[in-house]
Amino acid sequence: MASELSKSPVPDAQSVREQSLAVSGLACERDGRLLFEGLEFTLAPGAAVQVEGANGAGKSTLIRTLIGSASDFTGTIAWQGLAFPRGLAAMRASLLYIGHYAGVRRGLTPLENLAWYGAGQDDAMRALELVGLYGFEDVLCQQLSAGQNRRVALARLYLPDSPPLWILDEPLAALDVTGVAGLETQMNCHLRRGGSVLLTSHQPVNIAPLQRVNLADFSPRMAVEEELHRAV
């Protein structure tokens, strides 16, 4: 099955439209604690952003904010030049989001999970084969391993008509070496076709072009430390 993972299908060019996500002066606070402030980056067509940061730095909070699940932020998030909340609906229409907990329904099989997302039988079978789950398509997800469940979630990236903007929270979590390589191949293919990827990961990701955004560079603690350093 290892060889199957490296055979990456080409995403439908028709589905990869012009897009751009721009974040400017973004700050998020949770539980009375400022996680980051002054965050700036742009995600252009054909490019990727990797959000880095220590546990609790605010990576998932940022992602929930970017997909519109959290609206308590200051600063600007804009999709194709239209600031949230006005640009949110158009952004969501172009979005494929896979969260930290992957969104796999454990009482369903992998095939049923993809059907729930609207995939036809043939497309779903092909996607599951490409993520190395051939032979497991009818097994309940609650009986699959953590890595296999992650692969069920990631199979959505291998379906035809995949949206152009991929936002993925810890997509490499629980994957083995072959799984990571296969996912990197698929993300690179998506980028080459003009799609874009924003992901969080605690480990290096071999995709290009890649901009790395470290939340530590935008933490208020860092600003205080720099101030102290200048004062010495």
Ligand SMILES: Nc1ncnc2c1ncn2[C@@H]1O[C@H](COP(=O)(O)OP(=O)(O)OP(=O)(O)O)[C@@H](O)[C@H]1O
């Ligand atoms: N709804 C919430 N209510 C209160 N605190 C929250 C909430 N959501 C997040 N936090 C806090 O915000 C901080 C950042 O959490 P977040 O999940 O964004 O971190 P992370 O960088 O993704 O961490 P990890 O690498 O461990 O997944 C944590 O201290 C967390 O407890």
